[in-house]
Amino acid sequence: MMKPAYKTLNRTLASGIFAVLASTAANATTGYFMHGYGVKAQGNAGTSIANFNDALSMASNPAGLSWAGQRIDVGATLFAPDRSAEITGSPLANGEYSGNGRKYFVLPEIAYSHQVNHQVALGFAIYGNGGMNTSYKQNPYEKFGNAGTAGVNLAQVFFSPSVAWKYSETQSLGIAANILYQQFEGKGIQGFAMLSQDGGNLSNNGKDSSTGIGFRAGWSGKFLDEKLTLGAKYSSKIRADKFDQYRGLFAENGGFDVPESYGIGAALQVTPAFAVAADVERINYADVASVGNDLDLSQPLGSAQGSGFGWQDINIYKLGLTYQAAPKLTLRAGYSHNDQPIKKDQTFLNILAPGVVQDHLSAGATWQLDEHQDVSIAYTYALEKEVKGENSIPAILGGGEANLKMSQNILGLAYSYKF
Template sequence: MKTKTILAASLTPVLFLCSQPSHANVGTHLVGYGAKAQSMGGASVALPQDAIAAANNPAGMAWVGNRFDADVQMLYATSDTDFGSSSNQHDSSIFLAIPEFGVNFQVTPKVTFGVSTYASGVGFRYEDPLVPVPGFRRTRGTLKQFEVLPTATYTFDNGLSLGLSLVYAVQEFEAQGLPGGFPGGQNPYHGKEYSHGTSWRAGALWKINDQWAIGASYAPKIEMSKLSGYKDDLLSQWGGSADSPEQYAVGASYKLSDRWTMALDLQYIDWDEAKAFAQGFGWRSQTVVKAGAAYEINDDWTVRGGVSHARLHTTENHAAENAILGGLNTTAVTTGVTRRLTQNSELNLTFEYDFGPKVNGKGPSEGFDTESDFYTVTVGYGWKF
């Protein structure tokens, strides 16, 4: 009965997310998934710390034991945009709550089974039309994606763990007030539309000794179904869907002492092959470097810090397409703390600040400038059972 109850709880974000928009850090992705990974700049491929680990590396679930984790990332984003000229300025601010859950079971000393969930996406909300033309709607939109990852792992005698996740993804898309070549000068509004897709993820994690661990993970592109309504106009040039890009990562962790642990990840996200993003917004593939450290003060307190830096996923020539999105940040600085409540439970708190250069449009995007800031507070609870 306990197993069924915990598993059911891990799936409840599917319902919760339907009313919650999300915002992006690295394209449509966040720095890291799980409060502990996030507080270390997302460095987690070789350092799993909770039951949300499959979102970073499926093999990580082999090393977290029997546990349940639930986090909420609360995001506040602001942006200042010149849309076409300095006389057409717009400010946007948006507050969002993003849930993530995970549960893991140590079936045998070598086998685990669990479920990790996480959300990603982009969102924007302006209180007035971007184009000062009578009859234009306020400009708002969201692309939200939620993924459920049932995950199994196997650990060999030499400390090498292999993990495999099945992936089920659900998207919700909505956009209004976007300029376009349609009657009235703006794209038709179709309300909220949904799509879905399936895929897989794989990962490896090798605990070389008590100090060193290395890991790798791979996720192929998720081909999403078409979004009704929008597939015939706004998304028609790019196949009517918004596929999730292929990505892979490698990482290493090193335990300097009983109290200090360091981690480093290198991630690649292939936006070039995701048509809706590459052709629609001029997004380009990214390389992301993530580094973090954790210090165990005593048995009850652990503090963490980290940084993530990515190549900007667009260029100044595509500032016009990206001006409405904001969130064009390249660097994130994170910190966090874990407070042990009982022998089997803990509370996690993380703060993240994202920043980047002001993007000034050039060429066909002359007059489109945007600058944004991004703040996140994550609260999480972990329970070992």
Template sequence: MKAYFLKLCFLLFATAAFSQAGHIMQGVGAVNMSMGGAATGQPLDISGAIQWNPASISTFDEKILKLDIGFFFSSPELSSTVPEFDLTGNPTGNFFSGTTEDDRGVSPLPAIAMVWGKEGSRHTFGASAFGISGFGVTFPESTTNPINMPQSMGGFGRIESNYSLLQLGFTYAYEISDKFSIGVQPTFNYATLKLIPNPTASPFNPTFVGYPSTDNSSAFGFGGQLGVYFDSGNGFSAGASYKTKQSFGDFKLDNTYLDSSTGENEFKIDYPGIWSIGLGFSPGQFDLALDYRYVEYENAAGFSSVGWTPTASVAGFGWKNISIVSFGVQFKGVNRLPLRLGYTYSSNPIESDVAFFNVPATAIIKNAFQIGLSYEISDRWAIDGVYHMGFSGKATSGPLLNPLFIGVSPPYGAIPGSEVSYDMTTSMIMVGASYKFIKK
């Protein structure tokens, strides 16, 4: 067998082995998703209003219950290239390249919300349970792709991740006047994490044995959201909100190494703070919505740090702050059948020099398109549906990194002539139903 540049044992030291951890879903529920996630200044349903601007729930004057379930599919591909070396350690001028496809199945996305409003009252209350992040990857072990080679041959072997984040919110809005409202929402979070292998742990236990695998671990977090909402009464509306960083406790990861020895380490991942501003306009049979969001990854634990620790584990993943633009249009010209189109643009938080640290975080979607509709069965009941398709635009790529190379290739030890890249498409079908408790 050829001797590859993988001769330096386990030069593929670490990767952020979770997908979309901290990635911002562009919407919550079928209606909001079909509008591209735009709702800060145009609350068409209670789920989008609660998620993006607590003040905007003041527009709902009934008691409403909303349930949604989405089925998320992704097709990421992971590619890597390394130079070949002969048995004496000299480069041959050839390269070893390969690609691995994800074989993960469907991921569910649940959402439930309820609002208590009353005509004539200045007070509106809401409660919600949203799955706002919950994805993973499964890249099987391969002898044709350097990064998925068995750990005994210098690769990572099978790369698998599972991350989910459930957020509970309790919302209160107060109408200062007929046109202006304010809102507040404390949030409580529960997250789970599983990593195979675990790059946040040292590969030494106490000698070099490679990176371990972990069982499921969980952590609790908390935060809040503040919002303001303005409705001119003649079709124009606007809103702004700030969802604070969701601060989590440490994940306590129980590790099992390749030699069956065990260990433990802790790792902290926060959900980033989000600024949102939005505009709405409703001329005639149309509702238009436009949102802009600024996501503060650089202030969130797990993302703000970057590079290697002294024991060759990953200190953090080095994500940059990003911007998200959402736009949606609803047409109400068909009786009881509103139709919607939505678009979402997101910038990439991962720069090329740290792409290696984020290998399985493949769900970085640049452009997303949505089409949806509702059917108003009666004054009480409505059902909703949306289809989503997302594209990464172009592959995220960068050099493979090795802490042993930091002296000659600072700051992260880029390996000359190497490359790792990943891209993907996503699709999702979501259905929902809402019920209004209307008094006879």
């Protein structure tokens, strides 16, 4: 009698999450990717390549489905970013600018896993991959010929059907489709139209959307009497449709692809009550022209070789600790660090996207309500980071430096039901 009700719940929640995600921008913390998928993973600083806590582990490593069992996981994460910019040494626009026109963002997620038989597991997840938002009531580019509020709003959502094959008692392979839906809106830079190949599609054109599809593959194995779990994952680059309304801003006529990423992980059950997990990941931002191209005003904005945000590839290092404090209470903690994606000479355009945070401290807990249900909470603080510009404002715009600063508070809540 319970199963039809939960199928209805699953469909209803999925529809609701799509509606919310499609209109919400997240402020992710490893560049513009999420630092962890699932609230339990967030409490462990995002370790999830070999640390399988719930069905949302398929968002990192689909091989984890083989160990998830039959369950549904629903969560929501509240982001409270603090982002700002400062311009110094400019003959036009010196000053401090707050990008906090909008202070809070809610990012929901849902995942369902189904054990078909001893070897095969199926799953489906809807979650935010990441994004970026800034909203400057005082336009930092006003003295460069721009008017009105300035900022960007980027949201990326994945719909991810997955399958895992447990080809031995201790090892599994998994694969998932990455079906992308993304939205973008940019404001307050229309005064740079003379620098663009298409000034009418540079700024202030409302929300535009695009789609694309890629894949994620993963492996997982258990060793040392299943005390040690190892994992590896790879996510392909997604070549998304163009943002036509912003083909005068993004390189390659409005292109904005999702970069490839990959990583390895390990989780060790040190004692029956204590476990440690670690991940190393890489995101190849520089392979996406609109993200990785350096600011170069000798090339028109939006052209094949047009300026991007100058982001470089980053490595991410994560460490998570889990302690079974009581039969019904699990405690988590973690720390992660990522390379700096934004170079010091690329800060000017990144006033719109100051994703500079590098260090994250996490804590979390799960309380088991009964044999089927549990609730979880996680808190992450992304430590304040400032990147000071060096030769960052082009001479054609008068020179000077743009300095970026960001920190974040992240709170996640989740509910799980095991069938």
